[in-house]
Amino acid sequence: MAGLLRGALRWYSGVEHAEVSTDSLSLIGDRLPYCLVLGEHACGKTSLLFLAAILAAAEEGKRVLFISRSPIQTLPAPLVGLRARLGPLSLKKIQFLYPRSSDELLQVVASVHENEKLVPSLIIVDGLNEYAATSGHHFVAHVSALLVDTAAFLTERFSAISKNPEGVNSKCSVIVSLTLPSCTDDETEGSLNVIERYFPVRCWLEKDTYSPEGVVEGQNFRVYFSEESGIEPQQDSASGSQETKEWKVMFRESGEMTVLPLSPSNSGTM
């Protein structure tokens, strides 16, 4: 769901905030509604996924299933400032589930279709590596394929009952995040290769070693999307400009997060 993530970054950055339409949040650059978010430990993946979930629920009215191994006790620090803007109803559209084991995770995803009244149109799995750590490649393929197959089934169902096949609720999307270990072994690389079969669109959060002047001490990350050949990022139909391909995310010591778009002209100077 690269489009939703791009929309979340644009929204958080404040850039074109007033012009971000509900269409642009989910449809731009969104040929495949499945996206893998990759990055090292504590680089902001959970915050980004949480932001995408909130936007999907609050701005698009999507029902979201947010799955994570560790319960989210409080709003991630970077998003605390948003609390005032979130209505209680939008958070109610997000269902949080915390399966403890890989078997429980499979059970949760496999049984999504059973509750016909509460079907999600966005499924997020935060930290798939925590489940995959003790399971082999087959588990990784199983859960990835189950997520894709479930989303495909729900999309078909939504399209069948929706009067607007291109509308925001006509697709079920999946975002999965994966923490990359500091050093990869054959097993980890094998698992990553398996997941990438099912999620060809990737969002990377990489530590940015460039330190511009005046930046307060903290951590900086580059966010960019890589897509398989044949799936090119689309032009923003609203503004006519090329979709932003890179972003900079800066975390202060206080936990405050700042998001800046990097256009091709300033990606080297930001």
Next chain:
Amino acid sequence: MSTDMFISLPYNIILSREQVLEMDAVLPSAAEELLREIQKQYLETKQIPDDLLLALKFMFGPIAVHALDLVDQHSVTQFVAPSGRAVYQVIGSSGRVYSCFSSCHYCSCPAFSFSVLRKNDSLLCKHILAVYLSQATGTCQEVTTSAGHVTGLLLAKEEDNT
């Protein structure tokens, strides 16, 4: 470019060995085109012509014959829940039962785990190919069942079969 890099097939399906070995979790377009031709021919003649069988063997290697055997034996069943959620069950040559998904490549058999995922030298296993072929030839049985049963089939794991 040497001539042995390409094979020319009927119905304008021209593909290189590199295209055939492209790895992904869905069928490459050349394979989809071949299955469409098989479907069209089977509808008219109730059999798969030799040239398309040859193309199948070239594209998928030794598993093509095994997949065709499974189709002949009516080994593929699609289980559908009242909601429409569906999953395929294939009875393997040993009598063991495996689950295959509808929209992307996954099979609970050991060959999928080994040859496809680990060794990366196959696009799919014979059970997944049998599902595609049974769809193309209209020989897949469809059974309506409970939501819980479909969930159980979706959860079928590799070790369930050992």
